[in-house]
Amino acid sequence: MSLSNSASFIEPTASSSDADEIDSLPSSSTSSSGDDDQYVSDAEREWRESLRQAELMLTMVVVPYVGKYFGRKCAYWGWAKYMEWKYPVEIVITSPKTFKGAGAIEAAASL
Template sequence: MSMANSASFIEPPTGSSDVDEVDSLPSSSTSSSVDDEEYVSDAEREWRESLQQLELLLTMLVVPYVGKYFGRKCAYWGWAKFMEWKYPVEIVVTSPAAFKGAGAIEAAATL
């Protein structure tokens, strides 16, 4: 049984009608659609690279900075509420612009 199967893989069949074709290459002619597909694939590849760069920008710079800024803001707010609840003190921010600016500078300091 194995002798008959192995012989069919060694010798090509004799009744081949496509004599002019090479085994691995089709005999179709080249057309402009191949060039169009190549341009589309190049544009798609560049689009994917651009999306990947934007994703890296967001994950490496924007998200940590925004998270750190709002995290500090939330922590200051929470600490003020805790101090007002625990002790008889009133927390007042005298200059909101300076407070926001300092928070932005502190968030960017260690990035």
């Protein structure tokens, strides 16, 4: 079963209605972003600036602090499980509030 060369690359002929449809598309002028800036209100600029500041606060302060806190928590849990497995000891936290507070203070110590 072979196809002839002319049959494999046949392009459909464009009808006159397709050409009319393409020609009737509205033309849009290209505008630069500088033109858009003059229409942006002061409130919009302040909103964008506050969003940028909130994003910076989140990425530079909150995420590293939370990651460090939960990383220490995971490390303490993993170390306790390892010690219980390796040696016959039982790890007991007598005051969970103090343990959590100390973890929060340690996480914030180097920030």
